[in-house]
Amino acid sequence: MKIQDAVKKLNELEAKKIAYGHAIAMLHFDGSTIAPPNSFEGRSKTISFLAGEVYKNFINKKTDELLNFLLDNKDKLDKITLVKTKENREEYDRTSKIPIGEYMEYMKLQNKANFIWEKAKKENDYSSFQPYLTKIISMNKKFANYRNPEKPAYDVMLGDYEKGYTMEDYDLFFKTLKERLIPLIREAVPRAQSIKDDFLYKDFPIYKQKLLIEKIVDFLKLDRDSFIIAQSEHPFTMGINKKDVRFTNHYYENNFTSAFFSALHEGGHALYELNTGDDLIYTSLGTGTSLGMHESQSRFYENIVGRSREFINHFYPLIKQMFPQQFSDVTKDVFYMAINKPQNTLIRIEADELTYSLHIIIRYEIEKLLFAGDVKSNDIPGLWNKKYKEYLGITPPDNTRGVLQDVHWSQGMLGYFPTYALGSAVASQLAVAMAKNFDYKADIASGDLTKVNKWLNDKVHKHGALLKPKEVIQYACGEAFNANYYCDYLINKYSE
Amino acid sequence: MKIQDAVKKLNELEAKKIAYGHAIAMLHFDGSTIAPPNSFEGRSKTISFLAGEVYKNFINKKTDELLNFLLDNKDKLDKITLVKTKENREEYDRTSKIPIGEYMEYMKLQNKANFIWEKAKKENDYSSFQPYLTKIISMNKKFANYRNPEKPAYDVMLGDYEKGYTMEDYDLFFKTLKERLIPLIREAVPRAQSIKDDFLYKDFPIYKQKLLIEKIVDFLKLDRDSFIIAQSEHPFTMGINKKDVRFTNHYYENNFTSAFFSALHEGGHALYELNTGDDLIYTSLGTGTSLGMHESQSRFYENIVGRSREFINHFYPLIKQMFPQQFSDVTKDVFYMAINKPQNTLIRIEADELTYSLHIIIRYEIEKLLFAGDVKSNDIPGLWNKKYKEYLGITPPDNTRGVLQDVHWSQGMLGYFPTYALGSAVASQLAVAMAKNFDYKADIASGDLTKVNKWLNDKVHKHGALLKPKEVIQYACGEAFNANYYCDYLINKYSE
Numbered sequence: 001m002k003i004q005d006a007v008k009k010l011n012e013l014e015a016k017k018i019a020y021g022h023a024i025a026m027l028h029f030d031g032s033t034i035a036p037p038n039s040f041e042g043r044s045k046t047i048s049f050l051a052g053e054v055y056k057n058f059i060n061k062k063t064d065e066l067l068n069f070l071l072d073n074k075d076k077l078d079k080i081t082l083v084k085t086k087e088n089r090e091e092y093d094r095t096s097k098i099p100i101g102e103y104m105e106y107m108k109l110q111n112k113a114n115f116i117w118e119k120a121k122k123e124n125d126y127s128s129f130q131p132y133l134t135k136i137i138s139m140n141k142k143f144a145n146y147r148n149p150e151k152p153a154y155d156v157m158l159g160d161y162e163k164g165y166t167m168e169d170y171d172l173f174f175k176t177l178k179e180r181l182i183p184l185i186r187e188a189v190p191r192a193q194s195i196k197d198d199f200l201y202k203d204f205p206i207y208k209q210k211l212l213i214e215k216i217v218d219f220l221k222l223d224r225d226s227f228i229i230a231q232s233e234h235p236f237t238m239g240i241n242k243k244d245v246r247f248t249n250h251y252y253e254n255n256f257t258s259a260f261f262s263a264l265h266e267g268g269h270a271l272y273e274l275n276t277g278d279d280l281i282y283t284s285l286g287t288g289t290s291l292g293m294h295e296s297q298s299r300f301y302e303n304i305v306g307r308s309r310e311f312i313n314h315f316y317p318l319i320k321q322m323f324p325q326q327f328s329d330v331t332k333d334v335f336y337m338a339i340n341k342p343q344n345t346l347i348r349i350e351a352d353e354l355t356y357s358l359h360i361i362i363r364y365e366i367e368k369l370l371f372a373g374d375v376k377s378n379d380i381p382g383l384w385n386k387k388y389k390e391y392l393g394i395t396p397p398d399n400t401r402g403v404l405q406d407v408h409w410s411q412g413m414l415g416y417f418p419t420y421a422l423g424s425a426v427a428s429q430l431a432v433a434m435a436k437n438f439d440y441k442a443d444i445a446s447g448d449l450t451k452v453n454k455w456l457n458d459k460v461h462k463h464g465a466l467l468k469p470k471e472v473i474q475y476a477c478g479e480a481f482n483a484n485y486y487c488d489y490l491i492n493k494y495s496e
Numbered sequence: 497m498k499i500q501d502a503v504k505k506l507n508e509l510e511a512k513k514i515a516y517g518h519a520i521a522m523l524h525f526d527g528s529t530i531a532p533p534n535s536f537e538g539r540s541k542t543i544s545f546l547a548g549e550v551y552k553n554f555i556n557k558k559t560d561e562l563l564n565f566l567l568d569n570k571d572k573l574d575k576i577t578l579v580k581t582k583e584n585r586e587e588y589d590r591t592s593k594i595p596i597g598e599y600m601e602y603m604k605l606q607n608k609a610n611f612i613w614e615k616a617k618k619e620n621d622y623s624s625f626q627p628y629l630t631k632i633i634s635m636n637k638k639f640a641n642y643r644n645p646e647k648p649a650y651d652v653m654l655g656d657y658e659k660g661y662t663m664e665d666y667d668l669f670f671k672t673l674k675e676r677l678i679p680l681i682r683e684a685v686p687r688a689q690s691i692k693d694d695f696l697y698k699d700f701p702i703y704k705q706k707l708l709i710e711k712i713v714d715f716l717k718l719d720r721d722s723f724i725i726a727q728s729e730h731p732f733t734m735g736i737n738k739k740d741v742r743f744t745n746h747y748y749e750n751n752f753t754s755a756f757f758s759a760l761h762e763g764g765h766a767l768y769e770l771n772t773g774d775d776l777i778y779t780s781l782g783t784g785t786s787l788g789m790h791e792s793q794s795r796f797y798e799n800i801v802g803r804s805r806e807f808i809n810h811f812y813p814l815i816k817q818m819f820p821q822q823f824s825d826v827t828k829d830v831f832y833m834a835i836n837k838p839q840n841t842l843i844r845i846e847a848d849e850l851t852y853s854l855h856i857i858i859r860y861e862i863e864k865l866l867f868a869g870d871v872k873s874n875d876i877p878g879l880w881n882k883k884y885k886e887y888l889g890i891t892p893p894d895n896t897r898g899v900l901q902d903v904h905w906s907q908g909m910l911g912y913f914p915t916y917a918l919g920s921a922v923a924s925q926l927a928v929a930m931a932k933n934f935d936y937k938a939d940i941a942s943g944d945l946t947k948v949n950k951w952l953n954d955k956v957h958k959h960g961a962l963l964k965p966k967e968v969i970q971y972a973c974g975e976a977f978n979a980n981y982y983c984d985y986l987i988n989k990y991s992e
Contacts, residue, residue, distance in 0.1 A: 019545035022538065023519035026526055038722040039740035042518065042778065049515035053549075207703075226534040244535035282538065 003076050006069050010084060013063065014284050020054045022240055031115070032232045033248060044111040051107040052100065059096045067092060083466055084284055094160075097146045106139050110412050117410030118233050126381050126399040129410070134377040136412045137370055154371035157415030162292045162422060163468060170364060170418045173483055177357050177421070180487040185354055188342045188494045197338035202326045206251040212322050213249060213263045219315070220267040220301065221449060223274055234407040235262040235349070237298075239273025239288070242281050246270075256326070257339060258350055261302055268301030269294055271453065275461035285465040291416060293469050295423020296430060297460065303353050303424070304431045305452070310445035312336045342494060344392035346401045354494050355392065356424065362387040363406075363417040370414070425486035426473060430456070432485050433477040499572050502565050506580060509559065510780050516550045518736055527611070528728045529744060540607040547603040548596065555592045563588060579962055580780055590656075593642045602635050606908050613906030614729050622877050622895040625906070630873040632908045633866055650867035653911030658788045658918060659964060666860060666914045669979055673853050673917070676983040681850055684838045684990045693834035698822045702747040708818050709745060709759045715811070716763040716797065717949060719770055730903040731758040731845070733794075735769025735784070738777050742766075752822070753835060754846055757798055764797030765790055767949065771957035781961040787912060789965050791919020792926060793956065799849050799920070800927045801948070806941035808832045838990060840888035842897045850990050851888065852920065858883045859902075859913040866910070921982035922969060926952070928981050929973040 027047050035043065070077065070085040077085065095103070113132035120129035144153035155166045213229065222245075232248035239245045247266035251259045272288045280286035288294040305311050316332040327335065342352045348359040366383055369375040375383055384403040385395050396402030408416050434440050440452050459476035473481050523543050531539065566573065566581045573581065591599070609628035616625035640649035651662045709725065718741075728744035735741045743762035747755045768784045776782035784790040801807050812828040823831070838848045844855040862879055865871040871879055880899040881891050892898030904912050930936050936948050955972035969977050 015541075016545065019542040022542040023523065023546060026522045027519065030522055030526070034724050034726060036720065036722050036724050036740060036742075038719075039736065042737045042740055045511075045778070046515045046518040049512065050519060223534075224532065226532050228530050228532050230530060240535065241538045244532060244538055246532075282541070 001069055003073055006066060006073075007077070007081055009066055010070060010081065010088070011283075013058065013066070013088070014084065015282065016057050017054060017284070018241075018282055020050050020057075024050050024054075025238060025240055029230075029238055029246065031111070032234075032236070033230045037115075040112065040115040044108055044115075047111050048104050048108040052104045055095065055100050055103055059092065059100075063088075063092060064096075080279065080283070080285065080466065087284055087465070094147060098143050102139070102142075106143070106412070109135055109139065110410075113412075114407070114410045117404065117407065121233070121400050121404040124398045124400040124404070126404060129404065130377055133380075133409055136409065137377060137414065140412055140414055141371065152371065154368055154415060157367075157371070158418065159415075161413070161416045162290050162419050164470070165292075165418070165422070167368065173418075173422065173425075174357075174361050174364065176483045176487065178361070180484075181354070181357065181490060184491055184494055185342065185358070188354060189344055192342050195337045195341045196334060197341050199327060199330050200256045200338055201254050202256075203253060204256050204323060204326060206253060208322055209251050209256075209259050212319065213259060215318060216260070216263045216267060219447065219449065220264075220271060221453060222267060222270055226274055227270060229263075235266050236407075237266045237269035237273065239270070239276075241286055242274055242276050242278075245273045255350075256323075261306060261339075262349065264306040265298045265302035268298035271301070271456070272297040272461050275453075275457045276464035277462040277466070280464040280466065287465055289463070289465040289467060289472060290469040291419035292422040292426060293460065293472055295420050296426035297423075297456065299424045299427040300430060300456070304427055305444055305449075307340055307353060308441065308444060309336055310441045312339070314445055314447045340493070344394050346388070346394065346396050347405055349405075353424070354490055357421045358391045360417050360421040362391055367414055367417070425483050426481065427486075428489040429473070429477055429482060429485040430459070431489070433459075497565055499566075499569055502562060502569075503573070503577055505562055506566060506577065506584070507779075509554065509562070509584070510580065511778065512553050513550060513780070514737075514778055516546050516553075520546050520550075521734060521736055525726075525734055525742065527607070528730075528732070529726045533611075536608065536611040540604055540611075543607050544600050544604040548600045551591065551596050551599055555588065555596075559584075559588060560592075576775065576779070576781065576962065583780055583961070590643060594639050598635070598638075602639070602908070605631055605635065606906075609908075610903070610906045613900065613903065617729070617896055617900040620894045620896040620900070622900060625900065626873055629876075629905055632905065633873060633910065636908055636910055637867065648867065650864055650911060653867070654914065655911075657909070657912045658786050658915050660966070661788075661914070661918075663864065669914075669918065669921075670853075670857050670860065672979045672983065674857070676980075677850070677853065677986060680987055680990055681838065681854070684850060685840055688838050691833050691837045692830060693837050695823060695826050696752045696834055697750050698752075699749060700752050700819060700822060702749060704818055705747050705752075705755050708815065709755060711814060712756070712759045712763060715943065715945065716760070716767060717945060718763060718766055722770055723766060725759075731762050732903075733762045733765035733769065735766070735772075737782055738770055738772050738774075741769045751846075752819075757802060757835075758845065760802040761794045761798035764794035767797070767952070768793040768957050771949075771953045772960035773958040773962070776960040776962065783961055785959070785961040785963060785968060786965040787915035788918040788922060789956065789968055791916050792922035793919075793952065795920045795923040796926060796952070800923055801940055801945075803836055803849060804937065804940060805832055806937045808835070810941055810943045836989070840890050842884070842890065842892050843901055845901075849920070850986055853917045854887045856913050856917040858887055863910055863913070921979050922977065924982040924985040925969065925973055925978060926956070927985070929955075 024047055027043050027050075031040065031043050067085060067089045070081070071089060074082055074085070109132065113129070113136055116132050117129050120126060140157065141153045144151075144156035148156050152167065158165050158167065158170065217224070217227075217229070226243045227245045230246060230248045231250065233250060235247065235249050237245070237247040247263075247270050249259050249262050249266065269288075272294055276286045276288070288297070312332055312335060316335055319335075320327045320330070330338075340352060342354040344355060345351055348356070348363075351359050362384070365387065366375070366380060369383070370377070370380075381399050381403045388402070389395050408414075431440070434452070434455050437455060438451055440455075443449065443451050460472055463472060463475075467475060470480065473479075520543055523539050523546075527536065527539050563581060563585045566577070567585060570578055570581070605628065609625070609632055612628050613625050616622060636653065637649045640647075640652035644652050648663065654661050654663065654666065713720070713723075713725070722739045723741045726742060726744045727746065729746060731743065731745050733741070733743040743759075743766050745755050745758050745762065765784075768790055772782045772784070784793070808828055808831060812831055815831075816823045816826070826834075836848060838850040840851060841847055844852070844859075847855050858880070861883065862871070862876060865879070866873070866876075877895050877899045884898070885891050904910075927936070930948070930951055933951060934947055936951075939945065939947050956968055959968060959971075963971060966976065969975075
């Protein structure tokens with residue numbers, strides 16, 4: 001085989017995977033946004049079939065040999081092809097150890113469980129979701145074991161969501177956070193109780209919230225020719241390719257902050273996908289490199305930008321103009337204090353920056369126990385509530401606002417949550433590096449994100465998945481990941 | 497091979513085709529509703545790839561042999577399997593004569609042309625669309641010739657959209673319509689000029705129009721667990737399966753009738769798809785049997801129901817309640833006259849019942865000329881305008897309201913338009929048959945469509961594609977298609 005023929009074959013293989021992936025993504029997107037409830041059965045059949053086709057097209061002797069041939073000739077490959085080859089080799093090894101029948105069964109389960117979860121959350125009915133969760137956990141354990149019987153199953157899972165990270169890494173990371181942040185939380189939360197924030201929970205007509213979100217789209221400079229917003233139970237971002245990016249939002253009539261900060265958050269994810277390099281489009285590398293790095297972008301725009309004094313000073317007049325009655329007595333300083341009020345709350349995605357990592361630590365600790373076999377899925381609600389009491393001093397009044405709040409487990413995403421905390425920490429480190437280059441706070445204050453976007457584009461976005469997470473951090477910050485930037489940032493902000 | 501193994505194989509083949517069809521349909525749906533403009537390239541790649549996979553999975557020696565084996569044993573097949581086999585045999589023969597490369601090129605072209613058309617329509621720019629149309633026509637001619645070199649290409653096309661119908665049939669059908677209707681139109685249109693209808697073109701806020709459309713959904717008894725509404729440039733209905741049906745609408749601020757009657761029209765299509773038999777779900781037969789029969793359902797609900805005195809008497813109070821200012825001086829009789837005012841207008845989908853078929857005849861005559869090679873695609877706008885002048889006495893002021901108004905040609909649907917007139921005629925014949933069973937007008941007057949839906953369900957919907965168009969008419973009406981019912985209905989209505 002000639003090298004150029006092998007490269008052509010690799011590209012064809014990727015094009016196939018991308019086409020199937022596109023179709024599956026659209027079916028999921030439809031199912032999460034507008035599809036009628038009864039459609040789940042047919043969609044589940046179709047997704048399962050397509051996933052099977054991907055498997056058949058990808059997992060076979062030909063692919064195996066092709067990838068080995070390319071790796072044997074790696075000196076002759078350009079950088080993009082080499083990284084694609086390595087990624088495909090890893091994915092092949094990861095997937096090929098799972099029998100196709102079980103893989104397809106799992107795809108079906110995932111789709112169904114997601115539908116059941118949505119209903120269960122709505123109806124505060126954990127028991128209807130529990131058998132699906134049990135099955136999801138046991139199948140993931142089995143798959144992790146097929147793939148690497150030497151390693152603890154949870155480590156295999158953690159590595160899927162953030163390459164190279166294990167329980168040892170996260171235990172250490174969370175130990176640092178607990179040591180440096182819990183004392184601050186214990187002190188800041190009671191002190192903050194007197195901060196007024198009731199005005200955030202008045203009546204905010206949804207059509208007006210949507211108009212405000214359009215202003216955020218403008219502020220972030222999301223390209224409307226390649227980007228749309230939809231609605232779903234739980235906000236998420238989907239990047240089909242850099243010319244087709246969507247985020248969803250969920251609007252609550254009596255909550256200003258939920259949709260507002262979700263938009264800034266998902267907007268950060270969307271920018272990452274929209275700004276991946278032109279040379280990577282329609283390849284497996286034309287997307288964010290990892291969940292943690294993705295979260296560093298969403299957290300950057302949600303927190304470093306969106307919850308800063310500079311942003312509020314700039315943006316609050318517009319908010320007030322749109323909701324004059326709701327905010328009639330509220331100055332921008334009062335508004336700033338309210339949206340940064342540290343509180344022991346129930347819902348992760350609405351948590352303030354300071355207590356956010358406690359929500360992650362709770363989920364991480366439960367997942368660890370589940371994978372160690374030390375707890376069963378019917379004990380999760382009790383355990384969940386116990387940990388919320390322990391870490392945050394509050395007990396969820398129902399499972400809708402407790403264990404059922406997040407979509408992740410229903411989609412089999414176990415080991416995913418820790419990347420959220422990691423991403424928040426990386427965002428702080430990026431901000432410190434950016435500040436060495438230019439006064440980004442001044443740009444936020446003036447409402448012009450051109451330079452901020454450009455810096456992140458150069459340092460992070462445009463590389464897509466060509467650079468691995470640790471390489472991106474090294475490239476952007478000139479040093480390795482360091483959790484203390486995050487602690488410094490929070491201690492500095494909340495000691496104010 | 498055992499019969500039961502062959503049947504199993506046929507069912508697997510259908511399941512595959514349905515899964516691919518579902519994915520392709522969702523990509524089209526997304527593209528027509530919310531997808532960002534720049535997404536077309538990636539979507540076009542994916543659709544083209546998936547269409548190629550369908551071709552590869554379906555057009556091969558194995559399928560050919562399987563279908564022949566089943567047909568050799570047709571006495572041993574149940575009715576559903578027999579019809580499926582015959583349908584697949586026909587589809588195989590239809591598709592296998594087109595080389596895969598050209599087929600895939602055409603799929604790509606179709607997707608792109610649709611996107612270009614949307615833009616061209618918006619910008620009144622026929623010239624940007626024209627090269628795509630030229631290519632679409634020439635490829636369709638070539639395909640028709642591959643498939644049946646003996647037959648005129650346009651006859652092949654006509655047969656695709658309504659089995660067994662040729663230019664000879666339609667020439668005769670349209671001759672009847674012209675003979676019986678044109679004299680009435682020449683007389684009724686000038687007479688109707690004094691009918692007041694300016695109140696239909698006041699300001700109708702879109703969110704209120706949408707609320708009214710929800711009332712139509714209730715009135716039609718569309719099952720919201722299996723049905724949703726979306727928005728697109730041109731209204732259409734998509735039935736993925738009977739548990740996943742969607743229609744789209746297009747709202748105009750200054751036009752009451754457009755979205756209102758589109759909803760009744762698409763609602764008829766949706767009922768057909770929603771009520772196909774449970775035994776046919778997830779098979780190729782679980783859908784309406786033909787375009788003409790589909791149109792008979794949409795026209796039944798749009799015209800026989802929606803433009804009747806009984807419906808207006810029942811529904812108008814609700815309309816007036818929702819738009820009190822716009823209709824302050826308008827009685828239900830004045831409203832009825834206005835929505836039935838025969839007029840020489842430019843837009844087919846907004847035409848009244850009486851002049852509607854002239855719009856179809858114009859398109860039919862142009863298509864005939866195009867296929868005969870007597871006219872080139874750059875001459876179409878001129879020809880279009882000439883024929884509008886001739887038949888309707890008016891000239892479109894721009895191509896947006898002329899040749900670019902319909903989506904069909906951009907999707908290669910040449911030979912499709914005549915089925916609209918056919919469907920309208922069948923709707924009238926069904927109404928006469930229904931009236932022999934029960935007083936359906938009384939049910940419309942009382943606002944309860946239970947019996948109307950049930951009758952159409954029993955006679956038409958539940959059979960899906962198990963009965964062929966002519967069989968359905970025979971079964972429902974106890975006689976063959978007869979265009980005179982349509983003429984009688986219109987003459988009776990407009991002589992009033």
